[in-house]
Amino acid sequence: MNSNKLYFPILFLAFVAIFQPFICVAQSANVKTMESHAKTLFDKREYEQAFDYYMKLKELRPKKNVFKYRAGVCAIYKGDAPLAVALIKSAYDVNPSLVDVNFFLGRAYLLNNLYDE
Numbered sequence: 480m481n482s483n484k485l486y487f488p489i490l491f492l493a494f495v496a497i498f499q500p501f502i503c504v505a506q507s508a509n510v511k512t513m514e515s516h517a518k519t520l521f522d523k524r525e526y527e528q529a530f531d532y533y534m535k536l537k538e539l540r541p542k543k544n545v546f547k548y549r550a551g552v553c554a555i556y557k558g559d560a561p562l563a564v565a566l567i568k569s570a571y572d573v574n575p576s577l578v579d580v581n582f583f584l585g586r587a588y589l590l591n592n593l594y595d596e
Contacts, residue, residue: 510539521549526556537566544573552583560590 517532530553537546551566564587571580588594 526553529553530557563587
C-alpha cells in the first residue's frame with residue numbers, strides 16, 4: 480500500500496517533465512496567433528476589437544513595449560482616456576521613437592484636459 484502512494488508523485492513528476500516543453504510551445508504559438516490577429520485588427524483601424532488582445536498580450540509579454548503602446552491607442556478609441564494616457568506615456572518613456580507616439584500621446588492628453596503636459 481505504501482509503495483502505491485510513492486508511485487503517484489513519481490509518475491506525476493515524470494509526466495510534467497516530459498510534456499512541459501510541449502506546453503510551452505503551444506503557449507508560444509497561441510501568443511503568436513493572438514499577436515497576428517491583434518495586428519490585423521489594429522492595421523484595419525478596428526481599435527475597439529484589438530483592445531482586448533493588446534491588453535492580454537501586454538500581460539503575457541510585458542517587455543514588448545509595442546503592446547502597451549497599441550493598447551493605449553486602442554483605449555483612446557474605446558473612450559478610456561485615463562488608461563490611454565497611462566499606457567502611451569509608459570510606452571513613450573521606454574521608447575520615444577515609436578511610430579506616431581507623440582501624436583497619440585498628445586491626443587490622450589487633450590482627451591484628459593491635460594493641456595500643459
